[in-house]
Amino acid sequence: MADSDNAKDTAEPKKKKKGLKMIGLIAGVLVLAGGGAGAGIYAAQSGMLSAAPHAAVPDTPQLVPKSEEKRASAGGEGEAGGEGGGEGTGHGMATPAGSGGDRYASNYYAMDKEFTSNLQDSVHFIQVGVAISTPYDDRVIDNLKTHEIAVRSAILMSLGQTSEDQVFTVEGKRQLQQRLKKAINDTLKEKEGFGGVSNVYFTNFVVQ
Structure with missing residues (x-):
């Protein structure tokens, strides 16, 4: 009986040591991962890194909505609010709507x-x-x-x-x-x- 009790006593510290080692390894991995993520965030915010290189956009003409x-102004020389200005479309007036x-x-x-x-x-x-x-x-x-x-x-x-x-x-x-x-x-x-x-x-x- 004494021998079996001694075996149990020696086995339990070994299990505890293994458990502590596993916890230590997991904690180390988390620390490294957290540190790497933090460093990555800092580098990205500081402009040291970019997610992807920006493709060069050619300077080509753009479509105009x-x-x-x-639009031509109505009323000849009379712009909107000016002399001779009619009720037509002038500068600053809305474009006539239509289908x-x-x-x-x-x-x-x-x-x-x-x-x-x-x-x-x-x-x-x-x-x-x-x-x-x-x-x-x-x-x-x-x-x-x-x-x-x-x-x-x-x-x-x-x-x-x-x-x-x-x-x-x-x-x-x-x-x-x-x-x-x-x-x-x-x-x-x-x-x-x-x-x-x-x-x-x-x-x-x-x-x-």
Whole structure:
């Protein structure tokens, strides 16, 4: 009996020691984990670390919401509250509400000089005035002005590929608009990496 009691006495301290060792290990792990987390938080807050590298965002033109569209003022020189100002839309007044319409603003630009070109396989020539619209900010128009010489050249080349049949029909004129839009956007993409022109309009159209 005495031997069995001694065995129990020696076994219990060993179990206690193992238990204490396990508790010590767990406590050490928790301390290390807590310290690492705290160090990580401190480093993140101090700017030493970042969660992930920020991808470079290209500086490209941005879409303009319809609510920020540039609108013509009514009443001639009489702005809102000025002399001769009517009840129309002026600066500082709300945009008239309506159903439908474009989602984004239309930013217009009319090119200064008209374009004159011979028609394909024809003795006739065409003279057109061209304007563009874009839903993006002024950087598209700035790009167009910067590269106007290259854009004008692209437009003249497209006009030179136009036949008589196209210039005398509505559908042909629409096809010409699409070709001119592509020519302008292709030129801007080549020069700036971004097109942005959504529509081409004719401000003048003469065939002689």
